[in-house]
Amino acid sequence: MSSKNSQRLEQQAQSLSRDIQPERDLWQGIALGIEQREETLPATNDKHRSQWPLAAAASVMFVALFGWYMVSGMQAGPSVQQPSVEQLAATMSKQHQAQKEALLVSLQDQPALTQNWQQQLSELDEAALAIKAALEQDPDNVALLKMLQNVYQQQISLIERVHAPKWRQI
Amino acid sequence: MVEQPGNIVEAQQRFASRKDIDVIAAAQQGDKAAYKQLYETYVGRVYALCLRLTGERTMAEDATQEVFIQLWRKLSNYNGQSQFTTWLHSVTSNIAISYIRKQKGWFQRTFNIEDSPVMDDSDAGSAGDVELDRYILRLPERARHVFVLHAIEGYRHEEIADLLNMAVGSSKAQFHRAKQLLTEWMDDE
Incomplete structure:
Protein backbone atom coordinates (compact mmCIF):
# COMPACT_ATOMS: atom_id res chain seq x y z
CA MET A 1 0.00 0.00 0.00
CA SER A 2 1.51 3.32 -1.05
CA SER A 3 1.83 6.15 1.43
CA LYS A 4 -0.39 8.24 -0.83
CA ASN A 5 -3.19 5.65 -0.57
CA SER A 6 -2.66 5.38 3.14
CA GLN A 7 -2.87 9.12 3.59
CA ARG A 8 -5.98 9.33 1.44
CA LEU A 9 -7.63 6.59 3.51
CA GLU A 10 -6.85 8.35 6.78
CA GLN A 11 -8.25 11.59 5.41
CA GLN A 12 -11.42 9.81 4.33
CA ALA A 13 -11.73 8.22 7.78
CA GLN A 14 -11.44 11.60 9.45
CA SER A 15 -14.15 13.04 7.27
CA LEU A 16 -16.66 10.30 8.09
CA SER A 17 -19.86 11.42 9.74
CA ARG A 18 -19.61 11.44 13.53
CA ASP A 19 -23.35 11.24 13.75
CA ILE A 20 -25.47 8.22 12.79
CA GLN A 21 -28.99 8.04 14.12
CA PRO A 22 -30.22 4.64 15.37
CA GLU A 23 -33.19 3.22 13.50
CA ARG A 24 -35.34 2.96 16.61
CA ASP A 25 -35.91 5.09 19.67
CA LEU A 26 -33.64 3.88 22.44
CA TRP A 27 -34.73 6.33 25.12
CA GLN A 28 -37.56 4.28 26.59
CA GLY A 29 -35.21 1.43 27.36
CA ILE A 30 -32.61 3.81 28.78
CA ALA A 31 -35.15 5.53 31.04
CA LEU A 32 -36.35 2.17 32.31
CA GLY A 33 -32.78 0.97 32.78
CA ILE A 34 -31.87 4.04 34.84
CA GLU A 35 -34.98 3.67 36.95
CA GLN A 36 -34.44 -0.02 37.51
CA ARG A 37 -30.81 0.36 38.48
CA GLU A 38 -31.64 3.18 40.85
CA GLU A 39 -34.35 1.16 42.53
CA THR A 40 -32.63 -2.16 42.73
CA LEU A 41 -28.93 -1.38 42.74
CA PRO A 42 -28.05 -3.15 45.98
CA ALA A 43 -30.39 -6.05 45.26
CA THR A 44 -29.19 -6.33 41.68
CA ASN A 45 -25.62 -6.35 42.81
CA ASP A 46 -26.40 -9.13 45.22
CA LYS A 47 -28.07 -11.08 42.44
CA HIS A 48 -25.18 -10.54 40.11
CA ARG A 49 -22.80 -11.57 42.82
CA SER A 50 -24.69 -14.81 43.21
CA GLN A 51 -25.10 -15.56 39.49
CA TRP A 52 -21.82 -14.42 38.06
CA PRO A 53 -19.72 -17.16 39.62
CA LEU A 54 -22.06 -19.76 38.14
CA ALA A 55 -21.83 -18.47 34.60
CA ALA A 56 -18.10 -17.89 34.94
CA ALA A 57 -17.59 -21.31 36.45
CA ALA A 58 -19.43 -22.87 33.53
CA SER A 59 -17.21 -21.11 31.01
CA VAL A 60 -14.04 -21.89 32.89
CA MET A 61 -15.05 -25.52 33.27
CA PHE A 62 -15.70 -25.91 29.54
CA VAL A 63 -12.50 -24.22 28.58
CA ALA A 64 -10.45 -26.10 31.15
CA LEU A 65 -11.83 -29.46 30.08
CA PHE A 66 -11.36 -28.76 26.43
CA GLY A 67 -7.91 -27.23 26.92
CA TRP A 68 -6.82 -30.09 29.12
CA TYR A 69 -7.94 -32.56 26.50
CA MET A 70 -6.14 -30.81 23.67
CA VAL A 71 -2.93 -30.34 25.66
CA SER A 72 -2.90 -33.86 27.04
CA GLY A 73 -3.52 -35.09 23.50
CA MET A 74 -0.48 -33.27 22.24
CA GLN A 75 1.79 -34.21 25.15
CA ALA A 76 0.77 -37.80 25.72
CA GLY A 77 3.27 -40.34 24.61
CA PRO A 78 2.26 -43.73 23.29
CA SER A 79 2.39 -45.22 26.80
CA VAL A 80 0.05 -42.66 28.34
CA GLN A 81 -3.62 -43.43 28.08
CA GLN A 82 -5.64 -40.39 27.15
CA PRO A 83 -9.34 -40.14 28.02
CA SER A 84 -11.59 -40.60 25.04
CA VAL A 85 -13.69 -37.80 23.62
CA GLU A 86 -16.72 -39.73 24.78
CA GLN A 87 -15.47 -39.79 28.38
CA LEU A 88 -14.77 -36.11 28.22
CA ALA A 89 -18.27 -35.49 26.85
CA ALA A 90 -19.74 -37.45 29.77
CA THR A 91 -17.81 -35.35 32.29
CA MET A 92 -18.79 -32.17 30.50
CA SER A 93 -22.47 -33.18 30.48
CA LYS A 94 -22.42 -33.95 34.17
CA GLN A 95 -20.79 -30.62 35.02
CA HIS A 96 -23.12 -28.74 32.71
CA GLN A 97 -26.20 -30.29 34.29
CA ALA A 98 -25.05 -29.19 37.73
CA GLN A 99 -24.23 -25.65 36.53
CA LYS A 100 -27.53 -25.34 34.70
CA GLU A 101 -29.56 -26.43 37.71
CA ALA A 102 -27.70 -24.05 39.99
CA LEU A 103 -28.28 -21.18 37.57
CA LEU A 104 -31.98 -21.96 37.27
CA VAL A 105 -32.35 -22.06 41.04
CA SER A 106 -30.59 -18.72 41.42
CA LEU A 107 -32.89 -17.13 38.83
CA GLN A 108 -36.17 -18.70 39.87
CA ASP A 109 -37.48 -15.47 41.45
CA GLN A 110 -36.80 -13.40 38.34
CA PRO A 111 -39.48 -13.16 35.67
CA ALA A 112 -38.60 -14.62 32.28
CA LEU A 113 -38.87 -12.41 29.19
CA THR A 114 -40.36 -15.05 26.91
CA GLN A 115 -43.01 -17.69 27.42
CA ASN A 116 -41.40 -20.44 25.41
CA TRP A 117 -37.88 -20.37 26.80
CA GLN A 118 -38.32 -23.75 28.48
CA GLN A 119 -39.33 -25.22 25.16
CA GLN A 120 -36.21 -23.75 23.60
CA LEU A 121 -34.22 -25.23 26.47
CA SER A 122 -35.76 -28.65 25.75
CA GLU A 123 -34.92 -28.35 22.08
CA LEU A 124 -31.31 -27.70 23.01
CA ASP A 125 -31.47 -30.71 25.35
CA GLU A 126 -32.62 -32.80 22.40
CA ALA A 127 -29.79 -31.43 20.27
CA ALA A 128 -27.33 -32.40 23.01
CA LEU A 129 -28.82 -35.91 23.15
CA ALA A 130 -28.47 -36.27 19.37
CA ILE A 131 -24.82 -35.21 19.53
CA LYS A 132 -24.15 -37.65 22.38
CA ALA A 133 -25.76 -40.42 20.35
CA ALA A 134 -23.50 -39.50 17.43
CA LEU A 135 -20.53 -39.60 19.80
CA GLU A 136 -21.39 -43.17 20.72
CA GLN A 137 -21.01 -44.07 17.05
CA ASP A 138 -17.90 -41.97 16.60
CA PRO A 139 -16.28 -41.74 20.04
CA ASP A 140 -13.13 -39.87 18.97
CA ASN A 141 -14.77 -37.09 17.02
CA VAL A 142 -13.53 -33.81 18.51
CA ALA A 143 -15.84 -31.79 16.25
CA LEU A 144 -18.83 -33.44 17.94
CA LEU A 145 -17.39 -32.54 21.32
CA LYS A 146 -17.14 -28.93 20.23
CA MET A 147 -20.73 -29.04 18.99
CA LEU A 148 -21.86 -30.39 22.33
CA GLN A 149 -19.98 -27.69 24.11
CA ASN A 150 -21.61 -25.12 21.86
CA VAL A 151 -25.08 -26.42 22.68
CA TYR A 152 -24.33 -26.22 26.39
CA GLN A 153 -23.07 -22.67 26.01
CA GLN A 154 -26.27 -21.80 24.17
CA GLN A 155 -28.35 -23.19 27.02
CA ILE A 156 -26.49 -21.13 29.61
CA SER A 157 -26.75 -18.02 27.48
CA LEU A 158 -30.47 -18.64 26.80
CA ILE A 159 -31.17 -18.90 30.52
CA GLU A 160 -29.23 -15.72 31.18
CA ARG A 161 -30.82 -13.82 28.30
CA VAL A 162 -34.42 -14.60 29.18
CA HIS A 163 -33.79 -13.47 32.71
CA ALA A 164 -32.03 -10.28 31.64
CA PRO A 165 -33.23 -6.91 32.99
CA LYS A 166 -36.46 -5.59 31.49
CA TRP A 167 -34.92 -2.58 29.76
CA ARG A 168 -33.12 -4.82 27.30
CA GLN A 169 -36.50 -5.78 25.84
CA ILE A 170 -37.18 -2.26 24.69
CA MET B 1 -21.73 45.97 10.23
CA VAL B 2 -22.40 42.69 8.48
CA GLU B 3 -21.16 39.75 10.53
CA GLN B 4 -18.78 37.45 8.71
CA PRO B 5 -19.97 33.81 8.27
CA GLY B 6 -16.99 32.60 10.32
CA ASN B 7 -18.04 34.75 13.23
CA ILE B 8 -21.59 33.46 12.99
CA VAL B 9 -20.39 29.87 13.16
CA GLU B 10 -18.13 30.66 16.09
CA ALA B 11 -20.95 32.46 17.88
CA GLN B 12 -23.29 29.55 17.27
CA GLN B 13 -20.71 27.11 18.62
CA ARG B 14 -20.20 29.24 21.70
CA PHE B 15 -23.95 29.39 22.22
CA ALA B 16 -24.25 25.63 21.78
CA SER B 17 -21.51 25.02 24.36
CA ARG B 18 -23.13 27.42 26.84
CA LYS B 19 -26.49 25.73 26.36
CA ASP B 20 -24.85 22.31 26.75
CA ILE B 21 -23.19 23.39 30.00
CA ASP B 22 -26.55 24.37 31.48
CA VAL B 23 -28.15 21.12 30.37
CA ILE B 24 -25.25 19.05 31.69
CA ALA B 25 -25.35 20.89 35.01
CA ALA B 26 -29.09 20.22 35.32
CA ALA B 27 -28.61 16.54 34.45
CA GLN B 28 -25.82 16.30 37.02
CA GLN B 29 -28.32 17.53 39.59
CA GLY B 30 -30.61 14.62 38.69
CA ASP B 31 -32.90 16.37 36.20
CA LYS B 32 -34.05 13.56 33.93
CA ALA B 33 -35.67 15.87 31.40
CA ALA B 34 -32.30 17.56 30.95
CA TYR B 35 -30.66 14.18 30.62
CA LYS B 36 -33.13 13.24 27.91
CA GLN B 37 -32.17 16.44 26.12
CA LEU B 38 -28.52 15.40 26.33
CA TYR B 39 -29.48 12.01 24.97
CA GLU B 40 -31.27 13.60 22.03
CA THR B 41 -28.28 15.79 21.28
CA TYR B 42 -25.65 13.07 21.50
CA VAL B 43 -27.35 9.77 20.69
CA GLY B 44 -26.18 9.98 17.08
CA ARG B 45 -22.55 10.36 18.12
CA VAL B 46 -22.71 7.58 20.68
CA TYR B 47 -24.52 5.24 18.32
CA ALA B 48 -22.09 5.96 15.45
CA LEU B 49 -19.15 5.02 17.65
CA CYS B 50 -20.91 1.94 19.05
CA LEU B 51 -21.91 0.81 15.54
CA ARG B 52 -18.37 1.13 14.24
CA LEU B 53 -16.93 -0.66 17.25
CA THR B 54 -19.44 -3.50 17.41
CA GLY B 55 -19.90 -3.81 13.64
CA GLU B 56 -23.50 -4.85 14.13
CA ARG B 57 -26.72 -2.84 14.45
CA THR B 58 -28.53 -4.70 17.26
CA MET B 59 -25.44 -4.89 19.41
CA ALA B 60 -24.75 -1.20 18.72
CA GLU B 61 -28.25 -0.32 19.91
CA ASP B 62 -27.79 -2.33 23.10
CA ALA B 63 -24.34 -0.81 23.67
CA THR B 64 -25.77 2.69 23.15
CA GLN B 65 -28.43 2.02 25.78
CA GLU B 66 -25.79 0.66 28.14
CA VAL B 67 -23.66 3.79 27.59
CA PHE B 68 -26.52 6.15 28.45
CA ILE B 69 -27.57 4.10 31.47
CA GLN B 70 -24.04 4.12 32.87
CA LEU B 71 -23.48 7.72 31.83
CA TRP B 72 -26.33 8.82 34.08
CA ARG B 73 -24.25 7.81 37.08
CA LYS B 74 -20.90 8.86 35.62
CA LEU B 75 -22.07 12.31 34.65
CA SER B 76 -21.04 13.72 38.01
CA ASN B 77 -17.41 12.88 37.08
CA TYR B 78 -17.47 15.37 34.25
CA ASN B 79 -15.83 18.54 35.55
CA GLY B 80 -15.93 20.73 32.47
CA GLN B 81 -12.15 20.70 32.04
CA SER B 82 -12.43 19.14 28.59
CA GLN B 83 -14.99 19.41 25.80
CA PHE B 84 -18.06 17.39 26.73
CA THR B 85 -17.89 15.51 23.42
CA THR B 86 -14.27 14.49 24.08
CA TRP B 87 -15.23 13.16 27.50
CA LEU B 88 -18.36 11.50 26.10
CA HIS B 89 -16.41 9.71 23.36
CA SER B 90 -13.87 8.47 25.85
CA VAL B 91 -16.57 7.14 28.21
CA THR B 92 -18.44 5.61 25.26
CA SER B 93 -15.35 3.81 23.96
CA ASN B 94 -14.66 2.33 27.38
CA ILE B 95 -18.21 1.18 27.99
CA ALA B 96 -18.70 -0.13 24.45
CA ILE B 97 -15.47 -2.12 24.51
CA SER B 98 -16.28 -3.66 27.85
CA TYR B 99 -19.84 -4.35 26.64
CA ILE B 100 -18.49 -6.17 23.58
CA ARG B 101 -16.19 -8.20 25.85
CA LYS B 102 -19.08 -9.19 28.07
CA GLN B 103 -21.26 -10.20 25.16
CA LYS B 104 -18.68 -12.43 23.57
CA GLY B 105 -17.85 -15.47 25.60
CA TRP B 106 -14.32 -16.65 26.05
CA PHE B 107 -14.94 -19.58 23.79
CA GLN B 108 -16.22 -17.45 20.96
CA ARG B 109 -13.32 -15.08 21.22
CA THR B 110 -10.78 -17.85 21.32
CA PHE B 111 -12.08 -20.40 18.88
CA ASN B 112 -14.51 -18.49 16.77
CA ILE B 113 -12.54 -16.92 14.34
CA GLU B 114 -11.72 -14.00 16.30
Whole structure:
Protein backbone atom coordinates (compact mmCIF):
# COMPACT_ATOMS: atom_id res chain seq x y z
CA MET A 1 0.00 0.00 0.00
CA SER A 2 1.51 3.32 -1.05
CA SER A 3 1.83 6.15 1.43
CA LYS A 4 -0.39 8.24 -0.83
CA ASN A 5 -3.19 5.65 -0.57
CA SER A 6 -2.66 5.38 3.14
CA GLN A 7 -2.87 9.12 3.59
CA ARG A 8 -5.98 9.33 1.44
CA LEU A 9 -7.63 6.59 3.51
CA GLU A 10 -6.85 8.35 6.78
CA GLN A 11 -8.25 11.59 5.41
CA GLN A 12 -11.42 9.81 4.33
CA ALA A 13 -11.73 8.22 7.78
CA GLN A 14 -11.44 11.60 9.45
CA SER A 15 -14.15 13.04 7.27
CA LEU A 16 -16.66 10.30 8.09
CA SER A 17 -19.86 11.42 9.74
CA ARG A 18 -19.61 11.44 13.53
CA ASP A 19 -23.35 11.24 13.75
CA ILE A 20 -25.47 8.22 12.79
CA GLN A 21 -28.99 8.04 14.12
CA PRO A 22 -30.22 4.64 15.37
CA GLU A 23 -33.19 3.22 13.50
CA ARG A 24 -35.34 2.96 16.61
CA ASP A 25 -35.91 5.09 19.67
CA LEU A 26 -33.64 3.88 22.44
CA TRP A 27 -34.73 6.33 25.12
CA GLN A 28 -37.56 4.28 26.59
CA GLY A 29 -35.21 1.43 27.36
CA ILE A 30 -32.61 3.81 28.78
CA ALA A 31 -35.15 5.53 31.04
CA LEU A 32 -36.35 2.17 32.31
CA GLY A 33 -32.78 0.97 32.78
CA ILE A 34 -31.87 4.04 34.84
CA GLU A 35 -34.98 3.67 36.95
CA GLN A 36 -34.44 -0.02 37.51
CA ARG A 37 -30.81 0.36 38.48
CA GLU A 38 -31.64 3.18 40.85
CA GLU A 39 -34.35 1.16 42.53
CA THR A 40 -32.63 -2.16 42.73
CA LEU A 41 -28.93 -1.38 42.74
CA PRO A 42 -28.05 -3.15 45.98
CA ALA A 43 -30.39 -6.05 45.26
CA THR A 44 -29.19 -6.33 41.68
CA ASN A 45 -25.62 -6.35 42.81
CA ASP A 46 -26.40 -9.13 45.22
CA LYS A 47 -28.07 -11.08 42.44
CA HIS A 48 -25.18 -10.54 40.11
CA ARG A 49 -22.80 -11.57 42.82
CA SER A 50 -24.69 -14.81 43.21
CA GLN A 51 -25.10 -15.56 39.49
CA TRP A 52 -21.82 -14.42 38.06
CA PRO A 53 -19.72 -17.16 39.62
CA LEU A 54 -22.06 -19.76 38.14
CA ALA A 55 -21.83 -18.47 34.60
CA ALA A 56 -18.10 -17.89 34.94
CA ALA A 57 -17.59 -21.31 36.45
CA ALA A 58 -19.43 -22.87 33.53
CA SER A 59 -17.21 -21.11 31.01
CA VAL A 60 -14.04 -21.89 32.89
CA MET A 61 -15.05 -25.52 33.27
CA PHE A 62 -15.70 -25.91 29.54
CA VAL A 63 -12.50 -24.22 28.58
CA ALA A 64 -10.45 -26.10 31.15
CA LEU A 65 -11.83 -29.46 30.08
CA PHE A 66 -11.36 -28.76 26.43
CA GLY A 67 -7.91 -27.23 26.92
CA TRP A 68 -6.82 -30.09 29.12
CA TYR A 69 -7.94 -32.56 26.50
CA MET A 70 -6.14 -30.81 23.67
CA VAL A 71 -2.93 -30.34 25.66
CA SER A 72 -2.90 -33.86 27.04
CA GLY A 73 -3.52 -35.09 23.50
CA MET A 74 -0.48 -33.27 22.24
CA GLN A 75 1.79 -34.21 25.15
CA ALA A 76 0.77 -37.80 25.72
CA GLY A 77 3.27 -40.34 24.61
CA PRO A 78 2.26 -43.73 23.29
CA SER A 79 2.39 -45.22 26.80
CA VAL A 80 0.05 -42.66 28.34
CA GLN A 81 -3.62 -43.43 28.08
CA GLN A 82 -5.64 -40.39 27.15
CA PRO A 83 -9.34 -40.14 28.02
CA SER A 84 -11.59 -40.60 25.04
CA VAL A 85 -13.69 -37.80 23.62
CA GLU A 86 -16.72 -39.73 24.78
CA GLN A 87 -15.47 -39.79 28.38
CA LEU A 88 -14.77 -36.11 28.22
CA ALA A 89 -18.27 -35.49 26.85
CA ALA A 90 -19.74 -37.45 29.77
CA THR A 91 -17.81 -35.35 32.29
CA MET A 92 -18.79 -32.17 30.50
CA SER A 93 -22.47 -33.18 30.48
CA LYS A 94 -22.42 -33.95 34.17
CA GLN A 95 -20.79 -30.62 35.02
CA HIS A 96 -23.12 -28.74 32.71
CA GLN A 97 -26.20 -30.29 34.29
CA ALA A 98 -25.05 -29.19 37.73
CA GLN A 99 -24.23 -25.65 36.53
CA LYS A 100 -27.53 -25.34 34.70
CA GLU A 101 -29.56 -26.43 37.71
CA ALA A 102 -27.70 -24.05 39.99
CA LEU A 103 -28.28 -21.18 37.57
CA LEU A 104 -31.98 -21.96 37.27
CA VAL A 105 -32.35 -22.06 41.04
CA SER A 106 -30.59 -18.72 41.42
CA LEU A 107 -32.89 -17.13 38.83
CA GLN A 108 -36.17 -18.70 39.87
CA ASP A 109 -37.48 -15.47 41.45
CA GLN A 110 -36.80 -13.40 38.34
CA PRO A 111 -39.48 -13.16 35.67
CA ALA A 112 -38.60 -14.62 32.28
CA LEU A 113 -38.87 -12.41 29.19
CA THR A 114 -40.36 -15.05 26.91
CA GLN A 115 -43.01 -17.69 27.42
CA ASN A 116 -41.40 -20.44 25.41
CA TRP A 117 -37.88 -20.37 26.80
CA GLN A 118 -38.32 -23.75 28.48
CA GLN A 119 -39.33 -25.22 25.16
CA GLN A 120 -36.21 -23.75 23.60
CA LEU A 121 -34.22 -25.23 26.47
CA SER A 122 -35.76 -28.65 25.75
CA GLU A 123 -34.92 -28.35 22.08
CA LEU A 124 -31.31 -27.70 23.01
CA ASP A 125 -31.47 -30.71 25.35
CA GLU A 126 -32.62 -32.80 22.40
CA ALA A 127 -29.79 -31.43 20.27
CA ALA A 128 -27.33 -32.40 23.01
CA LEU A 129 -28.82 -35.91 23.15
CA ALA A 130 -28.47 -36.27 19.37
CA ILE A 131 -24.82 -35.21 19.53
CA LYS A 132 -24.15 -37.65 22.38
CA ALA A 133 -25.76 -40.42 20.35
CA ALA A 134 -23.50 -39.50 17.43
CA LEU A 135 -20.53 -39.60 19.80
CA GLU A 136 -21.39 -43.17 20.72
CA GLN A 137 -21.01 -44.07 17.05
CA ASP A 138 -17.90 -41.97 16.60
CA PRO A 139 -16.28 -41.74 20.04
CA ASP A 140 -13.13 -39.87 18.97
CA ASN A 141 -14.77 -37.09 17.02
CA VAL A 142 -13.53 -33.81 18.51
CA ALA A 143 -15.84 -31.79 16.25
CA LEU A 144 -18.83 -33.44 17.94
CA LEU A 145 -17.39 -32.54 21.32
CA LYS A 146 -17.14 -28.93 20.23
CA MET A 147 -20.73 -29.04 18.99
CA LEU A 148 -21.86 -30.39 22.33
CA GLN A 149 -19.98 -27.69 24.11
CA ASN A 150 -21.61 -25.12 21.86
CA VAL A 151 -25.08 -26.42 22.68
CA TYR A 152 -24.33 -26.22 26.39
CA GLN A 153 -23.07 -22.67 26.01
CA GLN A 154 -26.27 -21.80 24.17
CA GLN A 155 -28.35 -23.19 27.02
CA ILE A 156 -26.49 -21.13 29.61
CA SER A 157 -26.75 -18.02 27.48
CA LEU A 158 -30.47 -18.64 26.80
CA ILE A 159 -31.17 -18.90 30.52
CA GLU A 160 -29.23 -15.72 31.18
CA ARG A 161 -30.82 -13.82 28.30
CA VAL A 162 -34.42 -14.60 29.18
CA HIS A 163 -33.79 -13.47 32.71
CA ALA A 164 -32.03 -10.28 31.64
CA PRO A 165 -33.23 -6.91 32.99
CA LYS A 166 -36.46 -5.59 31.49
CA TRP A 167 -34.92 -2.58 29.76
CA ARG A 168 -33.12 -4.82 27.30
CA GLN A 169 -36.50 -5.78 25.84
CA ILE A 170 -37.18 -2.26 24.69
CA MET B 1 -21.73 45.97 10.23
CA VAL B 2 -22.40 42.69 8.48
CA GLU B 3 -21.16 39.75 10.53
CA GLN B 4 -18.78 37.45 8.71
CA PRO B 5 -19.97 33.81 8.27
CA GLY B 6 -16.99 32.60 10.32
CA ASN B 7 -18.04 34.75 13.23
CA ILE B 8 -21.59 33.46 12.99
CA VAL B 9 -20.39 29.87 13.16
CA GLU B 10 -18.13 30.66 16.09
CA ALA B 11 -20.95 32.46 17.88
CA GLN B 12 -23.29 29.55 17.27
CA GLN B 13 -20.71 27.11 18.62
CA ARG B 14 -20.20 29.24 21.70
CA PHE B 15 -23.95 29.39 22.22
CA ALA B 16 -24.25 25.63 21.78
CA SER B 17 -21.51 25.02 24.36
CA ARG B 18 -23.13 27.42 26.84
CA LYS B 19 -26.49 25.73 26.36
CA ASP B 20 -24.85 22.31 26.75
CA ILE B 21 -23.19 23.39 30.00
CA ASP B 22 -26.55 24.37 31.48
CA VAL B 23 -28.15 21.12 30.37
CA ILE B 24 -25.25 19.05 31.69
CA ALA B 25 -25.35 20.89 35.01
CA ALA B 26 -29.09 20.22 35.32
CA ALA B 27 -28.61 16.54 34.45
CA GLN B 28 -25.82 16.30 37.02
CA GLN B 29 -28.32 17.53 39.59
CA GLY B 30 -30.61 14.62 38.69
CA ASP B 31 -32.90 16.37 36.20
CA LYS B 32 -34.05 13.56 33.93
CA ALA B 33 -35.67 15.87 31.40
CA ALA B 34 -32.30 17.56 30.95
CA TYR B 35 -30.66 14.18 30.62
CA LYS B 36 -33.13 13.24 27.91
CA GLN B 37 -32.17 16.44 26.12
CA LEU B 38 -28.52 15.40 26.33
CA TYR B 39 -29.48 12.01 24.97
CA GLU B 40 -31.27 13.60 22.03
CA THR B 41 -28.28 15.79 21.28
CA TYR B 42 -25.65 13.07 21.50
CA VAL B 43 -27.35 9.77 20.69
CA GLY B 44 -26.18 9.98 17.08
CA ARG B 45 -22.55 10.36 18.12
CA VAL B 46 -22.71 7.58 20.68
CA TYR B 47 -24.52 5.24 18.32
CA ALA B 48 -22.09 5.96 15.45
CA LEU B 49 -19.15 5.02 17.65
CA CYS B 50 -20.91 1.94 19.05
CA LEU B 51 -21.91 0.81 15.54
CA ARG B 52 -18.37 1.13 14.24
CA LEU B 53 -16.93 -0.66 17.25
CA THR B 54 -19.44 -3.50 17.41
CA GLY B 55 -19.90 -3.81 13.64
CA GLU B 56 -23.50 -4.85 14.13
CA ARG B 57 -26.72 -2.84 14.45
CA THR B 58 -28.53 -4.70 17.26
CA MET B 59 -25.44 -4.89 19.41
CA ALA B 60 -24.75 -1.20 18.72
CA GLU B 61 -28.25 -0.32 19.91
CA ASP B 62 -27.79 -2.33 23.10
CA ALA B 63 -24.34 -0.81 23.67
CA THR B 64 -25.77 2.69 23.15
CA GLN B 65 -28.43 2.02 25.78
CA GLU B 66 -25.79 0.66 28.14
CA VAL B 67 -23.66 3.79 27.59
CA PHE B 68 -26.52 6.15 28.45
CA ILE B 69 -27.57 4.10 31.47
CA GLN B 70 -24.04 4.12 32.87
CA LEU B 71 -23.48 7.72 31.83
CA TRP B 72 -26.33 8.82 34.08
CA ARG B 73 -24.25 7.81 37.08
CA LYS B 74 -20.90 8.86 35.62
CA LEU B 75 -22.07 12.31 34.65
CA SER B 76 -21.04 13.72 38.01
CA ASN B 77 -17.41 12.88 37.08
CA TYR B 78 -17.47 15.37 34.25
CA ASN B 79 -15.83 18.54 35.55
CA GLY B 80 -15.93 20.73 32.47
CA GLN B 81 -12.15 20.70 32.04
CA SER B 82 -12.43 19.14 28.59
CA GLN B 83 -14.99 19.41 25.80
CA PHE B 84 -18.06 17.39 26.73
CA THR B 85 -17.89 15.51 23.42
CA THR B 86 -14.27 14.49 24.08
CA TRP B 87 -15.23 13.16 27.50
CA LEU B 88 -18.36 11.50 26.10
CA HIS B 89 -16.41 9.71 23.36
CA SER B 90 -13.87 8.47 25.85
CA VAL B 91 -16.57 7.14 28.21
CA THR B 92 -18.44 5.61 25.26
CA SER B 93 -15.35 3.81 23.96
CA ASN B 94 -14.66 2.33 27.38
CA ILE B 95 -18.21 1.18 27.99
CA ALA B 96 -18.70 -0.13 24.45
CA ILE B 97 -15.47 -2.12 24.51
CA SER B 98 -16.28 -3.66 27.85
CA TYR B 99 -19.84 -4.35 26.64
CA ILE B 100 -18.49 -6.17 23.58
CA ARG B 101 -16.19 -8.20 25.85
CA LYS B 102 -19.08 -9.19 28.07
CA GLN B 103 -21.26 -10.20 25.16
CA LYS B 104 -18.68 -12.43 23.57
CA GLY B 105 -17.85 -15.47 25.60
CA TRP B 106 -14.32 -16.65 26.05
CA PHE B 107 -14.94 -19.58 23.79
CA GLN B 108 -16.22 -17.45 20.96
CA ARG B 109 -13.32 -15.08 21.22
CA THR B 110 -10.78 -17.85 21.32
CA PHE B 111 -12.08 -20.40 18.88
CA ASN B 112 -14.51 -18.49 16.77
CA ILE B 113 -12.54 -16.92 14.34
CA GLU B 114 -11.72 -14.00 16.30
CA ASP B 115 -10.59 -12.44 13.11
CA SER B 116 -13.51 -13.03 10.86
CA PRO B 117 -15.79 -10.23 9.72
CA VAL B 118 -18.84 -9.90 11.93
CA MET B 119 -21.42 -8.55 9.57
CA ASP B 120 -22.87 -8.84 6.15
CA ASP B 121 -23.50 -6.03 3.76
CA SER B 122 -27.15 -5.76 4.75
CA ASP B 123 -26.12 -3.96 7.92
CA ALA B 124 -23.97 -1.53 6.03
CA GLY B 125 -26.86 0.71 5.08
CA SER B 126 -27.33 1.60 8.71
CA ALA B 127 -23.94 3.28 8.68
CA GLY B 128 -25.29 5.90 6.37
CA ASP B 129 -24.43 4.50 2.96
CA VAL B 130 -20.91 5.81 3.18
CA GLU B 131 -18.70 3.41 1.28
CA LEU B 132 -15.78 3.53 3.69
CA ASP B 133 -18.12 2.93 6.61
CA ARG B 134 -19.41 -0.20 4.91
CA TYR B 135 -15.91 -1.54 4.62
CA ILE B 136 -14.99 -0.59 8.17
CA LEU B 137 -17.87 -2.70 9.43
CA ARG B 138 -16.51 -5.63 7.44
CA LEU B 139 -13.10 -5.48 9.08
CA PRO B 140 -12.04 -8.21 11.51
CA GLU B 141 -12.89 -7.22 15.04
CA ARG B 142 -9.51 -6.19 16.40
CA ALA B 143 -8.45 -4.40 13.25
CA ARG B 144 -11.80 -2.59 13.25
CA HIS B 145 -11.48 -1.49 16.88
CA VAL B 146 -7.99 -0.16 16.32
CA PHE B 147 -8.88 1.57 13.06
CA VAL B 148 -11.99 3.23 14.50
CA LEU B 149 -10.21 4.39 17.64
CA HIS B 150 -7.07 5.62 15.89
CA ALA B 151 -8.20 6.88 12.50
CA ILE B 152 -11.65 8.18 13.40
CA GLU B 153 -11.52 8.89 17.12
CA GLY B 154 -7.92 10.10 17.18
CA TYR B 155 -6.67 7.87 20.00
CA ARG B 156 -2.90 7.29 20.23
CA HIS B 157 -1.69 3.70 19.87
CA GLU B 158 -0.56 3.78 23.53
CA GLU B 159 -4.10 4.64 24.62
CA ILE B 160 -5.59 1.98 22.36
CA ALA B 161 -3.17 -0.62 23.72
CA ASP B 162 -4.32 0.25 27.20
CA LEU B 163 -8.02 0.17 26.33
CA LEU B 164 -7.89 -3.05 24.35
CA ASN B 165 -5.35 -4.86 26.52
CA MET B 166 -2.82 -5.33 23.77
CA ALA B 167 0.75 -4.34 23.08
CA VAL B 168 1.42 -1.01 21.39
CA GLY B 169 3.08 -2.92 18.54
CA SER B 170 -0.05 -5.04 18.07
CA SER B 171 -2.18 -1.94 17.85
CA LYS B 172 0.08 -0.56 15.14
CA ALA B 173 0.10 -3.89 13.30
CA GLN B 174 -3.71 -4.13 13.43
CA PHE B 175 -3.98 -0.59 12.14
CA HIS B 176 -1.68 -1.43 9.25
CA ARG B 177 -3.72 -4.55 8.53
CA ALA B 178 -6.97 -2.60 8.58
CA LYS B 179 -5.59 -0.04 6.16
CA GLN B 180 -4.37 -2.77 3.83
CA LEU B 181 -7.73 -4.53 3.80
CA LEU B 182 -9.68 -1.33 3.32
CA THR B 183 -7.47 -0.23 0.45
CA GLU B 184 -7.76 -3.63 -1.21
CA TRP B 185 -11.54 -3.68 -0.90
CA MET B 186 -11.90 -0.16 -2.16
CA ASP B 187 -9.59 -0.82 -5.11
CA ASP B 188 -11.58 -3.92 -6.03
CA GLU B 189 -14.82 -1.98 -6.37
